[in-house]
Amino acid sequence: MDKIFIIANWKSNMSLLEAQNWLEEFSNFSSEVRNFPDKKVIICPSFVFLSQIRNILTEKKIPVSLGSQDVSTFDKGAYTGEVNAMQIKEFCEYSLIGHSERRTNFEETEDRLSKKIEMARKYGLKTILCVRGTDDLKDNKSEIIAYEPVFAIGTGNPDTPENANLIAGQIKDQKKAEYVIYGGSINSGNVKNFTSAPNIDGVLVGGASLDPQEFFLIVKNA
Ligand code: PGA
Numbered sequence: 498m499d500k501i502f503i504i505a506n507w508k509s510n511m512s513l514l515e516a517q518n519w520l521e522e523f524s525n526f527s528s529e530v531r532n533f534p535d536k537k538v539i540i541c542p543s544f545v546f547l548s549q550i551r552n553i554l555t556e557k558k559i560p561v562s563l564g565s566q567d568v569s570t571f572d573k574g575a576y577t578g579e580v581n582a583m584q585i586k587e588f589c590e591y592s593l594i595g596h597s598e599r600r601t602n603f604e605e606t607e608d609r610l611s612k613k614i615e616m617a618r619k620y621g622l623k624t625i626l627c628v629r630g631t632d633d634l635k636d637n638k639s640e641i642i643a644y645e646p647v648f649a650i651g652t653g654n655p656d657t658p659e660n661a662n663l664i665a666g667q668i669k670d671q672k673k674a675e676y677v678i679y680g681g682s683i684n685s686g687n688v689k690n691f692t693s694a695p696n697i698d699g700v701l702v703g704g705a706s707l708d709p710q711e712f713f714l715i716v717k718n719a
Contacts, residue, residue: 501692502641502678502699503716504625505540505706506566506593516546517553522709524557530716531560537699538716539564539591540706544580547588564591564625567599570612572619582620592617593701594639596627597647607635614639625701627680631667642674643701649681651704656681658690658697665696685714692719 511519530538541564542550554561565588569579585592594617595610610626614637617624626639629647644664649655656664656679665677679691680701691697700719706712 500535500537500676500698501719502537502539502676503719504538504564504591504593504643504678504680504699504701505712506596506680506701506703507540507542507706508566508598508703509543510707511542511546513546513549516542516550519707519709520550520553520557520559523561523713524559526709526713526716527557527559530713533716536716536719537562541566541591541593544585547585551588562591563589564593565589565622566593566596568592568594568613568617568622570609570616572616582616582622585617586620586622590623591625591641592622593625593627593643595633595637597629597645597650600629600633607637611637625678626674627701628668631664631671634668634671634673637673639674641676641678641698642668643678643680644668645680645701651682653682655683655687655691658694661691662694662696665694665698669696683715685711685718688715688719 539562565585569581599605624639625641627643661679676698678699683700683702684705
């Protein structure tokens with residue numbers, strides 16, 4: 498059976514203490530998470546916490562991988578304020594690219610997204626490209642594509658599993674990604690409706706991932 502990806506996008510939330518508490522609580526579920534070898538659990542915290550979170554995951558043997566929420570379009574060099582793929586790769590296996598909040602608030606054009614994917618690839622990061630619909634697909638390919646309709650993000654109003662499955666199928670038909678996941682108002686009660694759809698390989702979870710118990714239930718129920 499292929500993997501089911503369960504990816505937490507913490508966005509610009511959490512203090513260091515809150516992140517440490519989250520990990521402490523989630524570590525209570527480590528042995529149960531290990532019993533789901535077909536589920537790949539990834540958390541995407543803010544850049545500033547990656548190093549410490551990496552250490553905690555290793556020390557406490559928590560079966561969770563790390564992803565960044567973004568990556569620079571530039572390689573290392575004179576780009577003040579940027580965090581580049583070479584640096585991210587020291588801590589992460591994955592990188593989110595093109596989340597709709599970044600497309601809307603940070604002028605992420607297709608050209609920039611292509612450069613980000615190129616940079617991530619150069620340093621061996623696996624990419625999770627977020628698209629709001631099939632119009633966002635353009636020329637970009639990615640290991641994983643997350644279909645996230647804007648109306649469903651943070652609203653408590655998810656897409657229907659049927660429509661999400663249809664879009665995921667269209668993305669796969671266009672051979673833009675090996676895996677397609679769904680994101681937008683996922684919780685422990687609705688996750689299975691999505692992960693049981695034939696074209697959907699997992700979920701990207703925002704708000705509900707901030708609570709470690711709820712996130713564990715999402716992993717369990719997926
Ligand atoms: P949500 O966010 O789960 O809070 O709807 C999903 C996302 O933005 O990735």
